[in-house]
Amino acid sequence: MFVNGKLCEQPKFITANDFFLSRLQIFRNTANQLGSNVTAVNVDKLPGLNTLDNRLFTKVLNKGGVFVFPVGLIHFQLNVGKTNATAFASLNSQNSRVITIANAVFGSNLSINPDVLTKTFQMNKNMVDYLQKQFWSDNNN
Known part of the structure; x- marks a missing residue:
């Protein structure tokens, strides 16, 4: 089955790694006309985004890691480290809220x-x- 033109992953095969990417800390070449480089975090990199399931997925993140919560799923985060952590959110609505x-x-x-x-x-x-x-x-x- 396809959702938005992408293969929809079967929920029974989805793991936490299907929502996880660990390359954001890696410097990328910015020697271009704009002087920037974008690391896309989308369904092509995170196949779990094209499925919905109610199981608990857990992942410990390190520097440069990102874990994406699919729209509408209940989620939480907890800093299990001994130092401060930084989180950033990107929401897909002009009127999104928590x-x-x-x-x-x-x-x-x-x-x-x-x-x-x-x-x-x-x-x-x-x-x-x-x-x-x-x-x-x-x-x-």
């Missing part, structure tokens, strides 16, 4: 029924109540 899952679930403007959250996250109601109080400002009376 949706923090914890805020969206536990701090939604219209509170999600605690019984629904208790069953969904398989936790006791006291924990759900506690989390809603952390994120839902109207609930902090």
Whole structure:
């Protein structure tokens, strides 16, 4: 199957490496009319971008590494190193925004029924109540 003219990878064969590229730290020749060189990070370099799956993919990045999150998939990042890390984001919309899952679930403007959250996250109601109080400002009376 093709998506946007590119072969769509079968989800069962996708690994974290299909979202990873490690060449950004390598100096490239800039002796040209523009004095620059672009390293393309697209579906040709990252075949995982042309698939959707709900499995957890993990990758430890080193200097020059990039990991791309496909549009619409829940993701997170964590600095597991001992020094500061730099991250940059490139979004594909003129009006893109960040949706923090914890805020969206536990701090939604219209509170999600605690019984629904208790069953969904398989936790006791006291924990759900506690989390809603952390994120839902109207609930902090």
